[in-house]
Amino acid sequence: MTKTFTPSRPIWCAGCGDFGVLQALVSALEELKIPPHERMVVAGIGCSGSLQNNLSCYGYHTLHGRVLPTVTGSKLANPELTVVGVGGDGDGYAIGGGHLVHAFKRNPGVTYIVMNNGTYGLTKGQASPTAPTGYQDNLEEDLDPVMLGLSIPGSTFLARAYSGQPAQLLDLTLAALKHTAEGGGMSYLEVLSPCVTYNDTYRDWRTSVYDVDAEEGYDPTNRAAAFTRMQELREEKRLPLGLIFKGQRHALESVALNKDFPAPALQDIGRPDISGVCNDALQSFIR
Ligand SMILES: Cc1ncc(C[n+]2csc(CCOP(=O)(O)OP(=O)(O)O)c2C)c(N)n1
Ligand code: SF4
Ligand SMILES: [Mg+2]
Helix, strand or coil: CCCCCCCCCCCCCCCCCHHHHHHHHHHHHHHCCCCHHHEEEEECCCHHHHHHHHCCCEEEECCCCCHHHHHHHHHHHCCCCEEEEEEEHHHHHHHCHHHHHHHHHHCCCCEEEEEECCEECCCCCEECCCCCCCHHHCCCCCCCHHHHHHCCCCCCEEEEEECCCHHHHHHHHHHHHHHHHCCCCCEEEEEECCECCCECCHHHHHHHEEEHHHCCCCCCCCHHHHHHHHHHHHHCCCEEEEEEEECCCCCHHHHHCECCECCHHHCCCCCHHHHHHHHHHHHHHHC
16 A cells, blocks of 8 residues: 555444444554554445445455455455454344354454444344344344354454443454454454444443453353353343453464465565466466
């Protein structure tokens, strides 16, 4: 990147929770001194998917539900980038739900932030996988993606924040970026981010959130105990916030890339053996 563009102003409704997520991400990237040309932000489709237009970065608006394969590919192509995926609950848990399972399992060095508002905001308020029973005549039980993440042994960082509590949201965004920067692999941060137009949950969530960071004896390194606590809190109709689980496992790029399979963006394309392979590939399309 030789020039930076001026980020556009958000197009969200006044009061949308996504403003808080943008503010936290911008502040965390600044605090960690990650310059714009080292940031790659990939967004899904939805109101939340416009976030990458509102900060200085390499940005890419990918296909609906395809944030995780795109960020995984970006990190493998250039592991020197700070790669962040952002999107909605519809994007990440419905059409993209299969990718979430495999991303937890693969543990690529990316941060994935999901703005969960329990609805498809952009398409005017249909029930998403996290919508409660009864919302828009939803007959189904809501999905808890943090519990899904806990059930997959490869996951290494699972947290939940609330855009109505900006100090904790910033702390968790910083912790997520640091986990990944230190080689820990994928940091997954779900943010409860109310949609004031189609599912205004501010009043409900203000009283139902529960902070495990403040709970004496809560151990985020104990996967089984964390799962049990999440289940108890769910039965009490509470929404757990905080660092829910932090484990250790190698990041995908640390084992997938090596001297026989180097990162494509870091290869010297002037080398004759590489330019020969590139030319052969190009010729094969022309033939
Ligand atoms: C393949 C495909 N299917 C459906 C759509 C229509 N669509 C656009 S956004 C969206 C859901 C958005 O919900 P969510 O991901 O929760 O984002 P939000 O708008 O709530 O931030 C859908 C179904 C689409 N764009 N592409
Ligand atoms: S429709 Fe909902 S999710 Fe979309 S910008 Fe407005 S408040 Fe935010
Ligand atoms: Mg949504």
